């Protein structure tokens with residue numbers, strides 16, 4: 554049987570990350586936050602803090618073409634999700650701008666969503682479109698962020714009906730300020746307010762005005 558090697562420890566492994574290395578990522582004791590500034594409050598889940606080794610993995614996924622790693626992380630997240638949270642009807646990844654996706658060749662959030670979808674046995678819909686580039690948001694004030702993000706996402710009309718009243722799981726790789734997620738969630742609210750969002754990691758700079766612990 555052909556075996557790949559673990560991305561971190563380089564030992565032969567069935568997946569791109571072995572279970573021992575996955576086990577070294579400590580899940581957050583409180584994975585749930587409420588995103589309040591959408592038209593209705595919705596729950597955001599994050600698996601772990603944005604620190605090594607998860608940080609290393611997510612950076613390699615984003616910048617070093619570690620595509621299989623994205624699917625593997627998604628599958629592990631899927632097993633965790635399935636054990637604790639209500640099953641969604643569909644998964645929607647936070648999109649990249651088309652130009653950035655062409656440069657990179659893939660959307661890391663979509664790879665995570667595809668791994669999750671395999672375990673949850675639900676479809677991934679590219680229901681959101683990103684219409685403009687944004688600068689790194691953590692350098693901006695909360696007001697500037699909202700201004701920059703105005704109109705950044707649009708709904709793909711192809712999926713509008715399909716999403717009506719569905720329980721949507723919105724997937725991203727990292728939660729930083731929460732502002733991007735808030736914009737994406739607001740667009741999806743036109744279709745359904747049954748929304749949960751999930752990121753693999755949460756940075757500690759999450760804006761306290763947007764997120765409150767449950």
Ligand SMILES: [Zn+2]
Pocket residue numbers: 559560561562563564570571572573574575
């Ligand atoms: Zn390993």
